[in-house]
Amino acid sequence: MKDFEFHRPKTVAEAVALLKAREGAKLLSGGQSLLPVLKLELAEPTDLISLAALTELSDIRVDGGKVIIGAGVTHDRVARSPEVAKHIPALAELASHIGDAQVRNRGTLGGSVAHADPAADYPAALVALGATIATDRRTISADDFFTGLFETALQRDEIVTAVHFPVAKRAAYVKFAHRASKYAVVGVFVAETSAGIRVAVTGAGPMVFRVPAMESALASKFSPDAIAGVQVSPDDLNSDSEASAEYRAHLVGVMAKRAVQACA
Numbered sequence: 001m002k003d004f005e006f007h008r009p010k011t012v013a014e015a016v017a018l019l020k021a022r023e024g025a026k027l028l029s030g031g032q033s034l035l036p037v038l039k040l041e042l043a044e045p046t047d048l049i050s051l052a053a054l055t056e057l058s059d060i061r062v063d064g065g066k067v068i069i070g071a072g073v074t075h076d077r078v079a080r081s082p083e084v085a086k087h088i089p090a091l092a093e094l095a096s097h098i099g100d101a102q103v104r105n106r107g108t109l110g111g112s113v114a115h116a117d118p119a120a121d122y123p124a125a126l127v128a129l130g131a132t133i134a135t136d137r138r139t140i141s142a143d144d145f146f147t148g149l150f151e152t153a154l155q156r157d158e159i160v161t162a163v164h165f166p167v168a169k170r171a172a173y174v175k176f177a178h179r180a181s182k183y184a185v186v187g188v189f190v191a192e193t194s195a196g197i198r199v200a201v202t203g204a205g206p207m208v209f210r211v212p213a214m215e216s217a218l219a220s221k222f223s224p225d226a227i228a229g230v231q232v233s234p235d236d237l238n239s240d241s242e243a244s245a246e247y248r249a250h251l252v253g254v255m256a257k258r259a260v261q262a263c264a
């Protein structure tokens with residue numbers, strides 16, 4: 001690992017000013033994705049800006065039909081939050097199956113969405129629920145936020161401050177987890193909100209995606225049988241030692257049916 005300067009700002013404004021002033025700086029949240037990248041020297045930041053002292057990123061609250069979760073909230077806190085469990089139990093359930101206890105105790109919602117790992121769990125929840133990502137300067141819909149493999153709409157000096165999740169009428173997330181890391185080989189989040197029914201898939205492709213054919217079938221009849229005939233094409237899906245593209249395409253159907261079945 002290369003040397004870097006370490007900063008621990010007390011406000012988001014201070015952190016943004018540091019990012020603007022130092023071209024080679026990177027934000028550090030839970031470090032669960034960034035530290036492996038640094039150890040492998042896949043990134044060599046000149047400065048690390050810790051978000052640990054930013055208390056303004058650590059709230060969970062319910063307001064106007066939305067559950068608003070600060071970027072600095074750990075996966076463990078989401079999993080154990082009474083507010084999340086009451087209003088979007090599927091989200092608490094999702095967080096409880098991220099990695100292991102150590103990852104959940106350090107890793108944060110903001111770090112996960114900013115990193116945009118194609119096998120991460122949260123992107124499926126954000127897209128299926130129609131969430132909005134708040135940053136230090138604007139709001140971005142989840143549909144516009146994830147733009148590719150480890151790519152988002154964030155600017156280099158922009159900080160995710162919170163995610164606003166609409167409360168779902170019913171929702172469930174089911175994943176076929178990697179045997180070691182628990183990342184999603186395929187994960188499907190099905191949600192019905194006031195905006196309609198959405199089916200979002202993570203792990204299967206280079207980024208989270210929706211399955212419109214399943215969404216319209218479920219709008220006619222909300223039942224696992226309704227989507228039994230919907231085939232997802234393996235073209236453009238990931239293929240690796242864990243699962244071929246064809247197997248992932250099959251898993252999307254199986255996980256989606258289980259998620260519909262599990263919807264509260």
Ligand SMILES: Cc1cc2nc3c(=O)[nH]c(=O)nc-3n(C[C@H](O)[C@H](O)[C@H](O)COP(=O)(O)OP(=O)(O)OC[C@H]3O[C@@H](n4cnc5c(N)ncnc54)[C@H](O)[C@@H]3O)c2cc1C
Nearest residue numbers: 029030031032033034099107108110111114121160182183
């Ligand atoms: C063994 C292991 C197993 C895992 N299993 C899973 C799993 O099953 N499911 C899953 O979804 N994830 C899994 N993860 C990833 C984990 O959820 C990470 O915590 C998460 O991806 C990154 O969050 P972090 O807070 O650790 O971010 P960091 O590692 O600190 O940062 C990640 C990236 O996001 C940037 N960043 C951080 N915070 C912000 C912010 N507020 N605004 C803008 N940019 C920011 C950083 O600069 C960096 O580029 C696993 C990780 C490990 C090590």
